[in-house]
Amino acid sequence: MNWYLTVLMSNFHRSMNNSATIRALSDMDNCHRPTRIRLH
Numbered sequence: 001m002n003w004y005l006t007v008l009m010s011n012f013h014r015s016m017n018n019s020a021t022i023r024a025l026s027d028m029d030n031c032h033r034p035t036r037i038r039l040h
Helices: 002-032
Strands: none
Touching: none
């Protein structure tokens, strides 16, 4: 049962890292794009 928890946690951390990376990339894209919403 311990290996199952380890795999589950590694998959969870990987999905968290992927969402954080996607969020950072979208933030960079928003910074490069001239949007007035980011200025407020």
